[in-house]
Amino acid sequence: MSLLGPVEIRDLARRLDIRPTKKLGQNFVIDAGTVRRIVRTAELRPDDVVIEVGPGLGSLTLALLPEVRSVVAVEIDPVLAAQLPATVAEHAPGLADRLTVVLADAMRVLPEELPEERPTALVANLPYNVSVPVVLHLLEVLPSLRNVLIMVQSEVADRLAAAPGSKVYGIPSVKAAWYAAVRRAGPVGRTVFWPVPNVDSGLVAMTRRRPPATGASREEVFAVVDAAFAQRRKTLRAALASWAGTAAAAESALRAAGIDPSRRGEQLTVDDFARIAENRV
Incomplete structure (x- = not known):
């Protein structure tokens, strides 16, 4: 299996006439070392079913497929969704049957739109502009999720993992803590993306836990x-x-x-x- 690098990413984008847009938060990972690090940090198991949000051109998807039972890729862009199976067939033909692509908005996707076998892990390079609502929505509608490893804007990573008393502790911190134990899992520089964003990124790891014992909903x-x-x-x-x-x-x-x-x-x-x-x- 071969992973995608800068040349392959730009060539794919050119062939598909893809121009990354800020509206969809499209910053494609072009560094194979970074996707390997994400997969390693996610601590996945061979029987995991991973849901990946915004797979884009498939950089992270290709790194995930050999490590797990299957990957459910949720993509809002119809051009990218249509291309992903072909990319996997070209670069990892023996693993193509492990991929399912769902054309949907991850902020609104429901369990019935996904394969019957429910995801056990979320691993994704989330679009900056919707990262918090996406992860909170998926934690709510997919109680089968045990672990989460997401790459988000560095400031968002700080907010999600903040403890009470911190200057950046706020709504995302508390709501994420309802579902999971949350921690920062490392920084990611901006140069691993194309186009290069004007901010750094960070990895956030979450481990599902029971919500507080309360009579309130x-x-x-x-x-x-x-x-x-x-x-x-x-x-x-x-x-x-x-x-x-x-x-x-x-x-x-x-x-x-x-x-x-x-x-x-x-x-x-x-x-x-x-x-x-x-x-x-």
Whole structure:
């Protein structure tokens, strides 16, 4: 099997008349060493079914196929989706039967649109502009996902993996923590992409865990999170006033949850937010 390098990527794009667009977040990986590193860091098992979002021209897809049972590639661009099986047949003919391509928007794709055998891992170079909603959506609709390894904009990687008290801790940090233990898994320089983006990237690893034990639903907890961070500089008593109905009701819910109303959202864990949601009157 041969992986794609800069020459092959540009040749494929030229043949397909592909001009990478910012709208679709298309920055193709042209460095074989980087895709090998992604696959290695993902710690995949031979029986894994991987869902790959935005496979593009197939750089990462080709590196994934020998390591797992199958790859489900979700691609929104019909030209790229149509080309991917041909690329795999050319560069890894013995592995072509392990690939399934789904033409769909990953932010809206549902389990019934995927093969019957559910994905156990998400490994992807996610488009910068939709990376957080994509990963949160897939974690929600695919409970079969055990592990995630995504490449995202460096600042987004920091936010996803941030701990309470960090300056970049916010909505993505808390919502990701609802589903998984999250950590930074290394930096990625901008020169491994074509076209070269104006920001660096980072790898984020997630390991599925049970959500907080709470009588509140995920939607109810996330509503508290959204309200708490909508006005970061305000105390929770003030920030949650509209969510609770009044500032006094917000204070009541906070005290019932064992949380000082003068604290701010960036100081709380996902378990704290769950207790607040549970104690709304």
